[in-house]
Amino acid sequence: MRRKEREVTSTTEIAAILQAAHVIHLGIQTSDYPYVVPTNYGFEFVEQQLIIYLHGAPAGRKRDLIAQQPKVGFEIDDGGHLMPATNGEPSKNSFAYRSIIGTGEAELVTDLATKQHALQTILVHETGHPWPNIKEHDVEYVGIIKIKVNQYSAKAHYDPK
Template sequence: MRRKDKQISDIEALHSVINKATVCRIGLVKEDRPYVIPLSFGFDGRNIYFHSARTGEKVEILKANNHVCLEFEQDISIIEDEKPCDWSARYLTVVVHGTAELVDDLVAKKYGLGQIAEHYQAGGEQYPFTDAEIQPVLVYKVTIEEIVGKISG
């Protein structure tokens, strides 16, 4: 990171940004072409989980290249000034690099989906997914290889 004065390295602060985010963006690469989309996700403090339909561009890209970049953010706002060149931004972001693996085991798949549901339920009970409910979806687990945060404003 170029601006070391803005870097966040405290793991609890980084996890807090992830836990408070309502969406993450995943960056993938298909041959030489980037592909970025928003995702709903879950985080258990070690791994990040997301789900997908069984087919689609994201699934095809992940089959060929499972290296991913995830971005999480909070507290985003523009700080205006008299001249647009003097504007700045307030933000808190986390970027994760890792590898995504397809979760096949039914127990692990239910766990991953449970992490996603729990992220959006904030303190609710773990939903008991049935085998029939999890059959039509894919679940991916991202193993974190690098995590870095940045704060401004």
């Protein structure tokens, strides 16, 4: 990482970034160009390994590509905001942000118990509470992708205000 002073290593702060953000940009390999798709996600740390769950349709390009090549890249950020220059100098404009970039192995989940767990994880992340009434039909239908993250780094540029 070029800007070491912006590196985030605290697992508490990394979890806070993951919690604050709501969109993952998933990069998937194709035969010619990368395919990047934004989607919602849920996450958990299992014995200190970051696991990310994605939901979507049970068929489609994303799933087809992952079935061919499960190695993926991703980016998650909290949206950030402009820190405008106060002295009229264009070069003094800056941007506050927190982000995580990484790679992992994607798995197309078919096991109903894992799909149920993944949906709960996603719903808790997105809504702030569990949903005990997910219908079995919905669990069966949804496409779940589980990413076992093998490497990631986090970075932040904080607003001094």
